Amino acid sequence: MNLSRRTVLAATGALAAGIPPAKLRTTPPAVAIRPGDRRYENLLRGNNFRFAGRPDEIRVATNADQVVGAVSDAVRGDKRIAVRSGGHCFENLTAGPDVRMLLDLGPMNGVGYDERRRAFFVEPGATLGEVYRALFKGWGVTVPGGGCPGVGAGGHIVGGGYGPLSRRYGSVVDHLHGVEVVVADRDGRARRVVATREPDDPNRDLWWAHTGGGGGNFGVVTRYWLRSENMESELPPSPQNMLQHVLFWSWEQLTETSFTGLLRNFGAWHERHSAPGSAYQGVYGILQPSHRSGGTVMLVVQADADLPGIAGRMSEFIVAVTAGTGLTPVFEQRDTLSWLHRMTWPGSGEAGDVVTRRYKIKAGYLTRGYTEAQLATIYRHLTNDSGGPQAGMLLIGYGGQVGAVRAPATAIAQRDAVMKVVYQTVWANEADDAASLAWVREFYRDVYATSGGVPPDGSYINYADADLADPAWNTSGIPAQRLYHGDNYPRLRRIKATWDPRGVFRHALSIE
Numbered sequence: 394m395n396l397s398r399r400t401v402l403a404a405t406g407a408l409a410a411g412i413p414p415a416k417l418r419t420t421p422p423a424v425a426i427r428p429g430d431r432r433y434e435n436l437l438r439g440n441n442f443r444f445a446g447r448p449d450e451i452r453v454a455t456n457a458d459q460v461v462g463a464v465s466d467a468v469r470g471d472k473r474i475a476v477r478s479g480g481h482c483f484e485n486l487t488a489g490p491d492v493r494m495l496l497d498l499g500p501m502n503g504v505g506y507d508e509r510r511r512a513f514f515v516e517p518g519a520t521l522g523e524v525y526r527a528l529f530k531g532w533g534v535t536v537p538g539g540g541c542p543g544v545g546a547g548g549h550i551v552g553g554g555y556g557p558l559s560r561r562y563g564s565v566v567d568h569l570h571g572v573e574v575v576v577a578d579r580d581g582r583a584r585r586v587v588a589t590r591e592p593d594d595p596n597r598d599l600w601w602a603h604t605g606g607g608g609g610n611f612g613v614v615t616r617y618w619l620r621s622e623n624m625e626s627e628l629p630p631s632p633q634n635m636l637q638h639v640l641f642w643s644w645e646q647l648t649e650t651s652f653t654g655l656l657r658n659f660g661a662w663h664e665r666h667s668a669p670g671s672a673y674q675g676v677y678g679i680l681q682p683s684h685r686s687g688g689t690v691m692l693v694v695q696a697d698a699d700l701p702g703i704a705g706r707m708s709e710f711i712v713a714v715t716a717g718t719g720l721t722p723v724f725e726q727r728d729t730l731s732w733l734h735r736m737t738w739p740g741s742g743e744a745g746d747v748v749t750r751r752y753k754i755k756a757g758y759l760t761r762g763y764t765e766a767q768l769a770t771i772y773r774h775l776t777n778d779s780g781g782p783q784a785g786m787l788l789i790g791y792g793g794q795v796g797a798v799r800a801p802a803t804a805i806a807q808r809d810a811v812m813k814v815v816y817q818t819v820w821a822n823e824a825d826d827a828a829s830l831a832w833v834r835e836f837y838r839d840v841y842a843t844s845g846g847v848p849p850d851g852s853y854i855n856y857a858d859a860d861l862a863d864p865a866w867n868t869s870g871i872p873a874q875r876l877y878h879g880d881n882y883p884r885l886r887r888i889k890a891t892w893d894p895r896g897v898f899r900h901a902l903s904i905e
């Protein structure tokens with residue numbers, strides 16, 4: 394037998410580790426966890442403790458072959474399958490009572506550079522914190538993704554993905570080169586498909602569906618490839634430091650006039666300064682009023698600290714937001730934080746804390762500021778007697794470079810939005826579910842009273858809210874999928890019909 398030096402070394406290493414060499418060539422089976430296993434209850438819940446299904450099996454996969462095996466098993470056994478990567482879904486899309494196999498991709502968390510495709514690869518189980526850290530340490534680059542390091546790339550990217558750098562660099566999917574997806578054919582066979590944005594790629598439609606179409610629709614993403622087009626570097630350069638300015642106002646000092654003044658100013662500034670190429674596109678602001686029982690209204694502004702003139706622009710933004718309100722912050726601080734520290738600090742951006750893990754979040758896009766009637770409604774609900782200290786809302790700056798991409802170019806339909814808004818409430822105990830849900834649902838319904846209880850500018854699929862599919866809360870006559878995908882919805886339906894002909898991948902808000 395003619396053994397190469399490499400084979401001998403590999404075999405020696407394998408034997409030393411107690412593994413027979415032949416085993417190196419086979420894929421180990423995925424871990425299957427069933428009721429009664431001490432791991433089962435631990436793995437049932439994602440980030441929002443309101444949701445725990447009762448699947449026959451939680452399948453923990455470590456590679457794409459195991460995902461093919463899991464999808465095959467689910468289709469052959471006629472078991473409803475749901476896939477979970479980072480578990481940060483707002484809504485019950487992976488833990489419904491009909492889900493029989495929960496596919497957990499947490500261990501598939503590699504991030505690196507693929508020489509062959511000249512693109513960075515990200516596996517779905519990588520958290521955003523892991524993505525930022527690996528891209529920064531290895532190459533000094535980044536993606537304009539979310540500010541919560543615990544969110545999983547798996548759901549985040551396919552839903553669009555945005556964050557502190559989006560006004561400057563667009564959405565994450567504006568840098569998506571390709572995807573590897575495990576799909577289920579009409580005959581039930583599961584297989585891996587690679588789809589890229591290359592114009593001559595026969596699977597290009599499948600790539601397009603992953604640029605904002607939302608998770609759990611077309612198959613299981615086992616790998617993303619990221620590479621920018623039309624940029625000097627393959628991905629945006631990481632900032633070195635982030636400049637962060639935080640201000641708090643106390644509800645004790647706020648009147649309806651000064652409170653609504655802050656929101657009106659925030660909206661007007663974004664209407665003026667959100668065109669692509671704006672001198673202010675480096676400024677990312679979040680205005681976060683708590684319910685009055687929470688005590689404060691917070692404004693957080695972030696930017697790449699090395700952008701020329703950014704400190705002055707940030708100050709101008711703060712002056713514009715507070716203009717005419719007569720308010721003095723009870724706390725104010727400006728810091729320069731290292732990029733990695735700012736973006737990977739554990740727990741930042743999370744809803745609640747270790748105990749308080751139940752939440753309901755509703756959302757919308759805004760192409761302009763609120764009307765006067767909406768501002769009055771917001772004030773009324775944030776000062777009523779039924780909201781709790783962990784209830785409130787976030788107005789989030791958007792636009793800028795996001796608007797440089799035409800709506801049909803990716804699956805993100807709302808390219809003209811200048812803000813996103815989140816209405817949320819967080820609580821600890823199941824006994825408080827009904828009251829907490831009622832507060833945020835009624836708040837939302839009343840803000841959008843003139844448009845059937847839903848936002849006229851649509852909403853973001855990564856801020857999933859099953860109420861939009863419930864005629865009790867959406868009286869607009871516009872289906873949830875239209876609110877999420879706008880004019881891109883018909884194309885998403887055609888792609889769904891081609892790539893998921895058996896309807897294997899589905900949930901309360903999935904593409905029909």
Ligand SMILES: Cc1cc2nc3c(=O)[nH]c(=O)nc-3n(C[C@H](O)[C@H](O)[C@H](O)COP(=O)(O)OP(=O)(O)OC[C@H]3O[C@@H](n4cnc5c(N)ncnc54)[C@H](O)[C@@H]3O)c2cc1C
Nearest residue numbers: 478479480481482539540541545547548549555608609614
């Ligand atoms: C605290 C918090 C902060 C957030 N901050 C931001 C933010 O700053 N910016 C932003 O854009 N979004 C943000 N989000 C929203 C977040 O992007 C979405 O909730 C995202 O879908 C979560 O992905 P996940 O993999 O963690 O979740 P999961 O619960 O695992 O999955 C979410 C959905 O995607 C599907 N899915 C997951 N993995 C795959 C896969 N591999 N293939 C196909 N489908 C898959 C699931 O089936 C499910 O339908 C935040 C969410 C939370 C809870």
